[in-house]
Amino acid sequence: MLIAENLTKQYGEHIALDKLNLEIKTGEVYCLLGSNGAGKSTTINIFLGFIPATAGRAIIDGQEVSVNNAATRNLVAYIPEIVNLYPTLSGMENLEYFSGLSGFSYSRKELETYMQTAGLQSNALDKRVSSYSKGMRQKVGIAIALVKKARALFLDEPTSGLDPHASNEFSQIITRLSEQGVSTLMATHDLLMAKNLGNRIGIMHKGKLRHEMNAAAVSHAELTRLYIDVVKEEI
Numbered sequence: 001m002l003i004a005e006n007l008t009k010q011y012g013e014h015i016a017l018d019k020l021n022l023e024i025k026t027g028e029v030y031c032l033l034g035s036n037g038a039g040k041s042t043t044i045n046i047f048l049g050f051i052p053a054t055a056g057r058a059i060i061d062g063q064e065v066s067v068n069n070a071a072t073r074n075l076v077a078y079i080p081e082i083v084n085l086y087p088t089l090s091g092m093e094n095l096e097y098f099s100g101l102s103g104f105s106y107s108r109k110e111l112e113t114y115m116q117t118a119g120l121q122s123n124a125l126d127k128r129v130s131s132y133s134k135g136m137r138q139k140v141g142i143a144i145a146l147v148k149k150a151r152a153l154f155l156d157e158p159t160s161g162l163d164p165h166a167s168n169e170f171s172q173i174i175t176r177l178s179e180q181g182v183s184t185l186m187a188t189h190d191l192l193m194a195k196n197l198g199n200r201i202g203i204m205h206k207g208k209l210r211h212e213m214n215a216a217a218v219s220h221a222e223l224t225r226l227y228i229d230v231v232k233e234e235i
């Protein structure tokens with residue numbers, strides 16, 4: 001469903017992403033680990049069509065991002081650490097606005113159901129987003145993914161700064177979406193979350209994918225050791 005083929009991004013002499021090859025199947029949750037500057041966000045930003053690759057291809061559902069940007073954007077949803085919403089609008093107004101942008105028109109009742117599925121309490125729906133916690137904003141982000149029926153989710157450190165309960169709720173929603181066939185690429189610094197939520201884990205360092213494994217095949221301790229060994233390397 002998501003394929004990176006020799007994906008490369010260069011800024012002048014600096015290689016931010018170096019011939020990345022990835023394949024993420026339908027319904028798979030793939031967690032990308034790596035220290036600051038490893039190339040995780042660069043990978044996500046290329047898939048989202050925010051920045052062009054210098055070489056290689058990013059493919060979503062058979063369509064190359066650089067060739068069919070408008071089509072691939074319709075297939076994806078993006079949840080960064082802080083979901084970008086209009087602060088003076090309510091959660092519901094934001095959801096209605098973003099679903100309209102994606103060409104969908106839903107009744108109030110339908111939008112409420114999406115918010116409910118995303119886990120937002122009903123008494124918060126009509127409050128201004130400026131009063132929302134980080135976790136509540138994430139839930140609106142998930143609801144936006146639901147209304148646009150995104151087939152792929154790109155998450156960039158989505159749970160950083162969330163309390164354990166909110167983080168756990170977030171994981172449960174991603175698992176449910178994955179069971180419905182949504183493919184997920186998540187950049188995270190949280191090794192435990194990668195182990196528990198991911199089906200597969202990749203460890204990046206200095207623009208290269210250095211290790212790839214099935215999450216079930218490693219213990220948290222092994223993953224931690226592997227991660228530290230990789231990020232210590234001078235290459």
Ligand SMILES: Nc1ncnc2c1ncn2[C@@H]1O[C@H](COP(=O)(O)OP(=O)(O)OP(=O)(O)O)[C@@H](O)[C@H]1O
Pocket residue numbers: 011014015016017034035036037038039040041042043187
């Ligand atoms: N616009 C830019 N101009 C120059 N270099 C850039 C630019 N954007 C990113 N880089 C560089 O590309 C490399 C990869 O950055 P990227 O943001 O993808 O890392 P990351 O793994 O997401 O890190 P973090 O965990 O800190 O978010 C870094 O060396 C970064 O400095």
